[in-house]
Amino acid sequence: MFSGEIDEHGIRAIEYRDDHWVDNFPLIWSSGRQFDALEMNLYLEHRYKGLYRAPKRAARSNSLGGVSVKTLQSIANSLCIFLSWLAEENVDWRQVTAQASTQRAKYWLPVYRFRKSLIDLIQAKSLGRDSANLYMTHVRQFYEWAHRRGTIEKLPFEYQQLHIKRSNEHSNINSVFFISHRSPGLTVQTSDLTIPRKYRQKSLPSDQLSPYTHDELCSLFNTKYLKSSARRLWVDLALFTGMRAFEIAQFLDSHVIDPSVIDVASYHATITGKGNKERQILIPRTLMQRLWRYKNCAERMHRVMKWEVNNGTQHDKPLFLNRSGTGISEKSVSNTAIFARKELSRSGCVLERSFHDLRSTYATNLAKYMLDKGLEPGFIEFKLMALLGHSNFSTTRKYLNFARAVTFDSEMKGWSDTIFDGIDARLVDDYQHLLRGNDA
Known part of the structure; x- marks a missing residue:
């Protein structure tokens, strides 16, 4: 219940807030990291309501303008993995500035250490590179949201523009597709928080x-x-x-x-x-x-x-x-x-x-x-x-x-x-x- 507008007689109208139930909406919980879990749940809510990174095309959004519950469940899974790692390592994800100013010092920041832990799992053949990259993408977007909200003062990573050029290993492939589209490549925005291609396994069962x-x-x-x-x-x-x-x-x-x-x-x-x-x-x-x-x-x-x-x-x-x-x-x-x-x-x-x-x-x-x-x-x-x-x-x-x-x-x-x-x-x-x- 909450107070509404005052009517012409000076009486405040009482309105009741309707519950909004969303089936299968994911919620993140942690006994030792309750504040972090609440912050991540607020992020999920903002993604669902379209308050942050709303899909560019209406056909890809839900009725509120945000991402679908299925997409939200994937994001929540990545954040749960990140939160479990934070608790296990007893580190604060809000640490975004390295103590030393060198380029190598940044790899001691929590988000880079999490990336290293995923690479270790890939090398142990316990995780696929594509899944690890998905986790990093969701974690990176969570940091961007936290920065926009003012929860963290800066991003612990930087973006750069990368021009990707199509390989000419198959000239017959270029002859139809790229000539018809008049495009030798494309420019994308990336960061060093992705999992390098050299860690891609050649024999994962999921790839067969x-x-x-x-x-x-x-x-x-x-x-x-x-x-x-x-x-x-x-x-x-x-x-x-x-x-x-x-x-x-x-x-x-x-x-x-x-x-x-x-x-x-x-x-x-x-x-x-x-x-x-x-x-x-x-x-x-x-x-x-x-x-x-x-x-x-x-x-x-x-x-x-x-x-x-x-x-x-x-x-x-x-x-x-x-x-x-x-x-x-x-x-x-x-x-x-x-x-x-x-x-x-x-x-x-x-x-x-x-x-x-x-x-x-x-x-x-x-x-x-x-x-x-x-x-x-x-x-x-x-x-x-x-x-x-x-x-x-x-x-x-x-x-x-x-x-x-x-x-x-x-x-x-x-x-x-x-x-x-x-x-x-x-x-x-x-x-x-x-x-x-x-x-x-």
């Missing part, structure tokens, strides 16, 4: 591609667990479009249109992916037909009625709803492969693939399909990067390199020809458009 074989896909599809039309669609969306589990859980029913009205070989849909990054996916016509039938089936319409009772009819609703009329969770989607594996194991069949490996299957087979079509590697890399929503070429290139190195069996090649037939014309048109742009 594990696409399904034809026989493994047959085994997966033959399980009783995938007889459910919704679960089968989850798998097919990952397999035919490269969507992640959480992207499938958030997939809107407005993305599904009637194929009899718009008769094309493939359909575009704009989704929000990792890091609140928007991208377009291509949905083959045969898959869109099945999605349309599911969207209008009696069981789903019954669930839609429950959803609209709680949310109204104006809000975009997810395509996939559970029996209570709420959207399915990311875990429900990703667990599909786990339950299918358990079912297969009872019959003596071993399947060691995850749900995310369906995305690898899509990417590597699409790369192989485009190579067989004679499309230039530079275009393939560019197109894969766009369809998968990658932030850098190094992530995308591993799919192209894998497709070049691995010889797929004849069954897999036939399967690729079948599933990508619907988007073949769209890919070739995009390729020809780039070539025409180069000739102009």
